[in-house]
Amino acid sequence: MGLRIEHRQHKGLNNRVENSRQPTRRRERQMKRFKSAGQAQRFLSIHDPISNLFHLRRHQLTATTYRSARKEAFEAWADISYAALAV
Incomplete structure (x- = not known):
């Protein structure tokens, strides 16, 4: 060819x-x-700091660990956002 x-x-x-x-x-x-x-x-x-809070490296975590890390991230975000509203 x-x-x-x-x-x-x-x-x-x-x-x-x-x-x-x-x-x-x-x-x-x-x-x-x-x-x-x-x-x-x-x-x-x-x-950037907020997105780093929620962007977890999924491939390095088990499903249970990932869920608990997500839960902690959302709790931290709730604390931060409620504190900002209180000011």
Whole structure:
């Protein structure tokens, strides 16, 4: 058949694809939606700690451990949100 396929192997060829999944790149994509950089920074500085509270590494936990961690996260969030309302 004689199909000619070029196989390129270099350690830097996939950098653009791999870097798009980095946490800083995700934050940059989120910042595009805001009118100003200051507004985006204020939102993201609050959003990241809250999202880390709820994003558990599911593949490393058993179902029972995962459920108890989720329950603790929701209880912590309830305490934080009720405290903010009281102020």
